[in-house]
Amino acid sequence: MSGHDVARQTGFSAGNISRWENGRREIGIVDAATYLATCGVDLAERNRLLDLTEPPSELYWVRPYFHKLADALKSVIIQESIANSLVGYQPLLIPGLLQTEDYARALWDGLLHPKELEVLVTARMDRQKALDRRDPLCGTFFVHERAVRSVVGGPEVMHEQILHLLLASAVPTCVLRVVPEASDACSSLCAPFNILGFAEHSAIVNTEVYGATIFLDDRLCVDAYYALVARLEHNALNEGQSRDLLSRLAGERDRMEE
Structure with a gap:
């Protein structure tokens, strides 16, 4: 039929x-x-x-990803592909949606079999299609200062990554704010997370631990993460200050390469 x-x-x-x-x-x-x-x-x-179709009784569900790395990201990719907004925080790494291919590859190089590495990198790049679709995902990304100052893959890779962040921050649907090193302990110690908003159903949170991605859909849990976002908004540099910091870092990396 x-x-x-x-x-x-x-x-x-x-x-x-x-x-x-x-x-x-x-x-x-x-x-x-x-x-x-x-x-x-x-x-x-x-x-x-x-x-x-019965509503789940659990407050969260977990997708392990030690095997079949592409499958591990499918839930995240699907959720991001149908979401209309994302608010995320990364304390140690550049957000997956804003990573360059070389940066993503450098994160896992030497830890995975080459074929598994390529599957993971391809899946990570596929996620970024959510930012380029006709009705793009509107993203607000909070990134800790140590994430943009860390050297992943060498100075050249980080230089390209910082330039990529600067370009992304100029897109109207992408807000990038750096959380300074001097911010409170909550900002420094909080685990990475994304809050995904949808037009037709309630928001969910996903956060990663070693070996699994955890999804939270309980209203109280999601509201707790929104409270965390309010704290990050208070602590983070504004968009202009964040771009200035990234520009200075790009200049420093450029001089290092010379």
């Missing part, structure tokens, strides 16, 4: 059916039951699928 066939028989719009089928909109249990019955799904399979 085509989507239009289902739409005619159920009264659903063809647009909604397309978004459900492509994972771009959540489906409620009643609509799911109607859809499955219309498509002639047998009772046992229908019950199994309807169980999947």
